Amino acid sequence: MFANIRQSVADWIFRAAVPEAPPVTLVQRRIFILPTRQGYFFAFTLLLLLMASINYTLSLGFLLTFLLAAMGGVAMLHTWRNLAHLKLRPGHCPPVFAGETAHFGVTIETPSRTRFAVAIRRRDAEPSYADVELGNVAVVSLPSAAVRRGRVACGRLEIFTRYPVGLFHAWSYFDFGLQVIVYPQPDxxxxxxxxxxxxxxxxxxxxxxxxxxxxxxxxxxxxxxxxxxxxxxxxxxxxxxxxxxxxxxxxxxxxxxxxxxxxxxxxxxxxxxxxxxxxxxxxxxxxxxxxxxxxxxxxxxxxxxxxxxxxxxxxxxxx
Known part of the structure; x- marks a missing residue:
């Protein structure tokens, strides 16, 4: 359900020309962020703590509630910063024969510190994860079944992260128009x-x-x-x-x-x-x-x- 909500929000807001000219830099206006299921549960727990502290006038309850809320705000900031200003470029998309697995390559660079647990996925597919180190180019390969000859289009890709604690899901979309040529299966x-x-x-x-x-x-x-x-x-x-x-x-x-x-x-x-x-x-x-x-x-x-x-x-x- 939460994934469908994120898709709907992005489909309504995100209007990029296809294919996009590389490199794509994830500036502030391209990054979306929402709580995960654990994040909503965390917010509900904070609300219960706040109501109990008000009802029973618990000073330590207020202290714990606001401390956890502050930690949640810091976690949200770190989740957003884990994607901010990353540079994306199309990678190698080698041709394959029908019946094999096609791979779409995407490279990621960071202008500052190391980024952890950055994931890229096609729609309704399993994500591929990578840690992006400063000074190195991380290569992410996205597999796709090549059933028949012709072209396999990659489509729009989602890059996302839930680092560091999994309370928030920050994501963005990009589309380089990646394609893989699929040769006929040799007889x-x-x-x-x-x-x-x-x-x-x-x-x-x-x-x-x-x-x-x-x-x-x-x-x-x-x-x-x-x-x-x-x-x-x-x-x-x-x-x-x-x-x-x-x-x-x-x-x-x-x-x-x-x-x-x-x-x-x-x-x-x-x-x-x-x-x-x-x-x-x-x-x-x-x-x-x-x-x-x-x-x-x-x-x-x-x-x-x-x-x-x-x-x-x-x-x-x-x-």
């Missing part, structure tokens, strides 16, 4: 990427296969007997295994129509698996999707470009 059953090129390049590179002899290597347990170099063993060279290669084009194209699958999402999963396998083998590859064509290349930047194209194909709605 391991798609097998190796097609070795036949659809490009114009003629040079070839070796890939694992059975066409041409490549080299002899030391025997490993489990190698098939037909690949053992028996002649080399007879010459006293030890137990060796013959390794063969096939020749594939130096450029491969992964085409939408080549991914045999029942539905578009399954096709994207097949293409995602081929992209990862080609990158792992150091192969140059291109990607063709309806309305999108990426020229052959290799490397982390090219891999990211292809995976982004697969993740955002058809402009799926943000999660």
């Amino acid at each position: 391991a059953s798609a097998g190796a990427p097609p070795t036949q090129s659809h490009g114009e390049a003629e040079e070839g590179i070796p890939v694992p296969g059975d066409d041409e002899f490549n080299q002899l290597r030391p025997y490993h347990a489990g190698d098939p007997p037909r690949q053992i170099a028996w002649k080399a063993l007879a010459r006293g060279q030890g137990l060796l295994t013959k390794e063969f290669n096939a020749t594939a084009s130096s450029e491969m194209w992964f085409d939408w129509n080549d991914a045999r699958a029942l539905d578009p999402e399954s096709r994207l999963s097949v293409l995602c698996h081929w992209v990862l396998e080609a990158e792992r083998m150091g192969q140059s590859y291109g990607l063709r999707l309806p309305g999108t064509s990426i020229e052959p290349g290799r490397g982390d930047a090219h891999r990211t470009r292809c995976l982004n194209a697969l993740a955002l194909h058809g402009d799926p709605k943000p999660q």
Whole structure:
């Protein structure tokens, strides 16, 4: 109930442009504070003590009541100061594959003393806590389930604290428009990427296969007997295994129509698996999707470009 009241108050007062330009500094007008459930119980107890002291004219009762009230006021001030003037910036939001957990990063800096038990959470999610030390940047990572490909939007975040005694809840809101790109889940059953090129390049590179002899290597347990170099063993060279290669084009194209699958999402999963396998083998590859064509290349930047194209194909709605 108290959380819903705080949400309603902030929704009515807080009107920030989205996304906000970093850094966001928690100035006085951005911080709200209300008693917690324990705080309301504390105030009710003080009221009972005050009424009893008045009724029975208890000097020590007045002393205890006003002493506790003063301590409550000091606690409220410290709770508010634990958030005041903190600087917030967007952190790293690495891409993930569908079915994994996305993480939204937020960094916190303090201009003065150390701040304790500062928490950040998404709406209706569990908070992540951090102590913010002077001179260091605290990094808070907020997890979120990435159910399907596309974009996962973080939404508005709440930063709050109940330090030091839990009688008051001080909070603020901010929104950097954080998003995580979710790639399609690779389909391991798609097998190796097609070795036949659809490009114009003629040079070839070796890939694992059975066409041409490549080299002899030391025997490993489990190698098939037909690949053992028996002649080399007879010459006293030890137990060796013959390794063969096939020749594939130096450029491969992964085409939408080549991914045999029942539905578009399954096709994207097949293409995602081929992209990862080609990158792992150091192969140059291109990607063709309806309305999108990426020229052959290799490397982390090219891999990211292809995976982004697969993740955002058809402009799926943000999660």
